[in-house]
Amino acid sequence: MSDSPGFMSGFVALLGRPNVGKSSLCNALVGEKVAITSPAPQTTRHRIAAVQHLPGAQIVWLDTPGLHRPRHLLGRSMVRAAAGALAGADVACLVVDGGFAAPGEGDRRAAWQVSQAACPRLLVVNKVDLVPAGAVPERLMAYAALAPRRAPFDEVLAVSAATGVGCAGLVAAVRRRLPLGPAYFPEDATTDRPEQFLCAELVREQSLLLLRQEVPHAVAVTVDEWQERDAGPLFIGVTLYVERDSQKGIVIGRGGSMLRAIGQAARLEIERRLGTPVYLEIRVRVREGWRDRAGSLETMGLGDRGLR
Numbered sequence: 001m002s003d004s005p006g007f008m009s010g011f012v013a014l015l016g017r018p019n020v021g022k023s024s025l026c027n028a029l030v031g032e033k034v035a036i037t038s039p040a041p042q043t044t045r046h047r048i049a050a051v052q053h054l055p056g057a058q059i060v061w062l063d064t065p066g067l068h069r070p071r072h073l074l075g076r077s078m079v080r081a082a083a084g085a086l087a088g089a090d091v092a093c094l095v096v097d098g099g100f101a102a103p104g105e106g107d108r109r110a111a112w113q114v115s116q117a118a119c120p121r122l123l124v125v126n127k128v129d130l131v132p133a134g135a136v137p138e139r140l141m142a143y144a145a146l147a148p149r150r151a152p153f154d155e156v157l158a159v160s161a162a163t164g165v166g167c168a169g170l171v172a173a174v175r176r177r178l179p180l181g182p183a184y185f186p187e188d189a190t191t192d193r194p195e196q197f198l199c200a201e202l203v204r205e206q207s208l209l210l211l212r213q214e215v216p217h218a219v220a221v222t223v224d225e226w227q228e229r230d231a232g233p234l235f236i237g238v239t240l241y242v243e244r245d246s247q248k249g250i251v252i253g254r255g256g257s258m259l260r261a262i263g264q265a266a267r268l269e270i271e272r273r274l275g276t277p278v279y280l281e282i283r284v285r286v287r288e289g290w291r292d293r294a295g296s297l298e299t300m301g302l303g304d305r306g307l308r
C-alpha cells in the first residue's frame with residue numbers, strides 16, 4: 001500500500017569520515033549488500049541509495065563517500081556527492097566510529113557539516129560491539145559533544161552494523177521523523193544503482209581487499225560488456241584502470257596470480273548477487289593520473305554527475 005494516505009517516506013543521509021561503517025550500516029539496514037565495504041578508507045566513491053521497505057513507510061538511506069580533505073579531483077567530486085546527499089535529506093545522520101575513545105579531527109569537521117543541515121540530525125555511534133558495555137554511555141557523551149551548542153543532535157544512538165545491535169532503534173528514530181510522502185522506489189528495489197554498477201564495485205572491492213597501500217585507491221573499474229547467452233554463463237567484461245605501469249604489474253602479479261585471485265573472488269560475489277553463473281573477464285589498463293583528469297573521471301562515471 002505504498003501510496004495510501006498516511007504513507008511516510010524520506011531520504012536519510014549517512015555522513016561521516018571514511019571508514020566509520022556507513023556502507024556496512026546501509027547493508028545491515030536493508031539486509032542486502034548494496035554497497036561495498038573494506039578496511040581501507042575512501043572505499044565508497046558514489047552516493048548510493050539503499051531502500052528499506054517497512055509497513056506504511058519507505059526509508060531511502062543515502063550512503064555517501066567519507067568526508068575527507070581531497071587530494072585529487074576525484075576526492076573533490078566525492079566530497080561534493082556527500083554534501084549533495086545532505087542538502088536533499090529529510091533526516092541527517094552523523095556516523096562515527098565508537099571503537100575510538102574520542103572523536104578525531106575528521107569527526108569534528110563532519111559534525112560541523114552535518115550541523116548546517118536544516119533537517120533533524122541524529123548521531124549514530126557505530127561499532128559499539130568493540131566497546132566494553134560499561135564504557136558505552138561515556139563514549140556517546142564524548143561524541144555528542146561534537147555538535148555545536150546551537151544545534152545539538154536530536155537523538156544519540158549506539159549501533160553495530162556488524163552485529164545488528166541498535167539498528168531497530170535507529171530505524172524507529174528515523175521513522176518517527178519521516179514526513180508524509182510517496183514510495184520513491186518500487187517494492188522490489190533495494191538500490192538506485194543498476195546491477196552493472198554493483199558488479200564493477202565488487203571487482204573494486206576485491207582490489208581493496210587484496211592489494212596494498214596506495215594501489216587500490218588508484219583502481220577504477222568499468223563494465224564494458226554484458227552478454228546474456230542462451231547457453232552458458234553470463235559474460236561480463238570489465239576494465240580495471242590503474243594510474244601507472246608499476247601498478248599494472250602489481251595488479252597482474254607474478255604469472256598473473258593477483259589478477260586471477262581478484263577475478264575469482266569477485267566472480268563468486270557477483271554470482272551470489274545475481275544468482276546465475278558468470279564468466280568474468282578483467283582487462284587491466286593504465287590511464288595516467290586519471291584521478292586528476294576531469295575527462296577521464298567523466299568517461300569512467302566518476303565525474304560529478306556519476307557520483308550523485
Ligand SMILES: Nc1nc2c(ncn2[C@@H]2O[C@H](COP(=O)(O)OP(=O)(O)OP(=O)(O)O)[C@@H](O)[C@H]2O)c(=O)[nH]1
Binds near residue numbers: 018020023041128159
Ligand atoms: N567491529 C565492527 N566493524 C565494523 C562495523 N561496521 C563496519 N565495520 C568495519 O569497518 C570497516 C569500514 O566499513 P565501511 O562500511 O566500508 O565504512 P565506510 O564508512 O563506508 O567507509 P568509506 O566508504 O571509506 O567512507 C570495514 O572493515 C567494516 O567491516 C561494526 O559495527 N563493528
Ligand SMILES: [Mg+2]
Binds near residue numbers: 022036063
Ligand atoms: Mg563506504
